[in-house]
Amino acid sequence: MFFKFLLFLNLLYFVFSSKLDILKKKKKNIFFINKYYNKTNYNNSYNNTNYNNSNNNGVRRKIIKRYNALIVLSCNKKSYFGSEYIFNKIYNDNIKQNGDKASELLQRANYIRDVNGLYNILPLGLRVINKIKYFVNHHLEKINSHCLMLSILQxxxxxxxxxxxxxxxxxxxxxxxxxxxxxxxxxxxxxxxxxxxxxxxxSPTCEEASLSLINQVFNENITAKCLPILIHQFNYKFRNEKRFEKSLFKSKEFLMKDGYSFHSSEKCMNETYEIYKDCYSHILQQLNITHNIIKKRKKDKMNALESHEFQVLCRDGKYKEAAHIFKLGDYYSKKLNIKYLDKKNEKKYILMGSYGIGIYRLLYFLVDSFYDHEGIKLPEHLAPFTVYLIQTNQKSKYSSTKIRKILGEVKTKAGQVFTVNDAQQKEALSGGAECNENKQNNENKTIESTERIFYNPLNSNDVEYVLALFIYNTFKNNNVDIYYDDTDLHLSRKLKNCDLIGVPNRIIINLNKTDKNVKVPVDFYNYIDSSQNILTNKLYLAFQNITIEHRKRSSQETKMMTIQQLFRYFKFM
Structure with a gap:
């Protein structure tokens, strides 16, 4: 009896230990980001802590790649139909701005619009700005800087x-x-x-406001254990500039990332200053923006002990300021009388740093660095859309009415329609003899329900439109933002718009007679917006060998590839 009891205990131990191992693995998968990115070592530089070449480069690259994917997914991606985009038929071909090609392209592409010297951001420009913000914020999170928002009024x-x-x-x-x-x-x-x-x-800048905020958050009882603190915000700044330029580069109202750090020792302040310098330099390098770091010797309005300016080389041969960092010391804490309590219970003034980079200026420099005679050329992770889908058949507007009517009927009858998968699920849920008795009834219901949706046979134009919708939904369901230009614009205008706004990938659907005669499943409406496995999708099985045209904007390469090759190129399968 005692032997059986010991055997039972061993079995319990084995079961629970295996479950604990599974939980640990899941926990590692969930929290790997915190493990690798939320710990900041202020004794090393930014490059050494985050970008050093070690023996674990392969593992590190995989982690960074996966983390970048999560950042991209959080960028609030959204795909568009061209007919739903309100600015799709606004042309600004006559806009000319002498000596400033970047500002000219930004207005022609409907990124921004100048109204009485103030710039308003249109939807395309806002998409790019949001992606720039996420990109910058991703790098700042690596150095353990916390994002917040200060009041514009001071x-x-x-x-x-x-x-x-x-x-x-x-x-x-x-x-x-x-x-x-x-x-x-x-x-x-x-x-x-x-x-x-x-x-x-x-607010023109927020040194006083940020220091006062930190003092109030800690109830005027800041200790050495609380420091260092790194904060940053993405907010608008207002300056009545005397040297006003009619461009997004310099205006009275602009979006800026301003960061502030608070320290208990001069050593910590200097190390954080160097970390921020490397961080900003790495951001500009990742964007392929040529820049110089210039040390400023004269004291300016910031009353800084030391400052460095990041100057970007523009197409006109001039260097323009993109970012500026300041080592402020205890100037502001002395003026506002804000102190911290050190380890010896003595009150000392807080040391401070300030770090600013212009978001509007980054957009300006990106356009100035990446454009050609056709339009804007942005990096793929910052472009307003990743893919621009064009259907050459001008008769697609008639097919769109027909197909959308069918899809509308499917939605209205969603409570009545049974699919094969639904029947199988019901079969699995029902038990024993009841399942066998109702099996034939379920199959009859699926046939009757599909027969309830009547539509005329699909012609070649309808097949082409179904293919376009299938491609659009597949990209959308795989978190790739796609713009489907289903407007009645001429093909030449669609191609021009694609190059002008800076979309890196262009897909053109122009089917031949053989491809148009492909057999589409009768219940195609059940698979046109399916987020299930592509390999089991009936529409994919029907369209996989159809040829389309793909063009890469950066290399100007145009390739003919099948739907199967296209999905493999974008790693959907």
């Missing part, structure tokens, strides 16, 4: 305390509180009092 009193209100007085854009004033005061005195006392400004 109290001018903070700027008076830091003695920067006079330095920035010409660049301030004021917002005043409505306050009752006595009738005997002059208008000039009222304006002056509001500017000096209760005025608010639109």
């Amino acid at each position: 109290a001018k009193k903070l700027w008076n305390i830091s003695d920067r209100s006079k330095l920035y007085s010409d660049e301030f854009l004021y917002v005043y509180k409505q306050k009752q004033q006595k009738l005997n005061k002059n208008a000039e005195e009222i304006v002056k009092n509001k500017m000096e006392d209760d005025g608010c400004i639109l």
